[in-house]
C-alpha cells in the first residue's frame with residue numbers, strides 16, 4: 638500500500654505542551670480520513686485499479702466507507718475483472734460498483750448533506766452525479782491518474798456547476 642498518506646505531520650496545538658507532555662506527533666484529520674480511503678481500497682478484487690472512499694460529516698465523524706467491487710449477490714468469481722475483451726459484456730465496465738457509490742450506499746446516516754468525501758482516485762462522471770445528488774459538498778482526492786479521460790472532464794464540469802469544493806490531497810511532512 639502507498640504509505641504517503643501516513644506520514645504524520647508534526648503537530649503541536651497545545652499551549653500547555655510542556656506541562657501536559659501531550660504527544661505532538663499525530664496524524665491530522667486529512668491524513669486520517671485519506672488513510673481510511675486508501676486502506677479500504679486494499680479490499681478491492683480489481684486487478685488493475687483499487688479505489689477507496691470515506692465520507693465524513695461536519696463533526697469529523699465517518700458516515701460511510703466503500704471500495705470498488707461487484708454488486709451484492711453477484712459473485713466476484715463469476716463476473717469479469719478484465720477489460721481487454723472485444724465484447725464489452727465480458728469486461729468489468731458494466732458490472733463494477735465504484736468506491737464512491739458504495740460509500741454513499743453504505744452510509745450510516747440518513748442525511749449526508751454537507752459531508753466531505755475522501756477518495757483515493759478522482760471520481761468518474763457517474764459517481765460525480767451520485768455525489769452531487771447525495772448532498773456531499775466537498776471532494777478530496779488522492780490520485781488523478783484518470784484526469785485526462787472524458788469522464789473526469791465531465792466530472793469537473795459538473796462539480797463546478799454544482800458548487801462542490803474539490804481539492805487535491807496534499808500531505809506535507811515537515812521535520813523540525
Ligand SMILES: Nc1ccn([C@H]2C[C@H](O)[C@@H](COP(=O)(O)O)O2)c(=O)n1
Nearest residue numbers: 685686688705733735736759760761
Ligand atoms: N473514481 C473511481 C474510478 C474508478 N473506479 C473503479 C472502477 C473499476 O473497478 C476501476 C476502473 O478500472 P480501470 O479502467 O482503471 O481498469 O476503478 C472507482 O471505484 N472509482
Ligand SMILES: [Zn+2]
Nearest residue numbers: 735761763764
Ligand atoms: Zn465512478
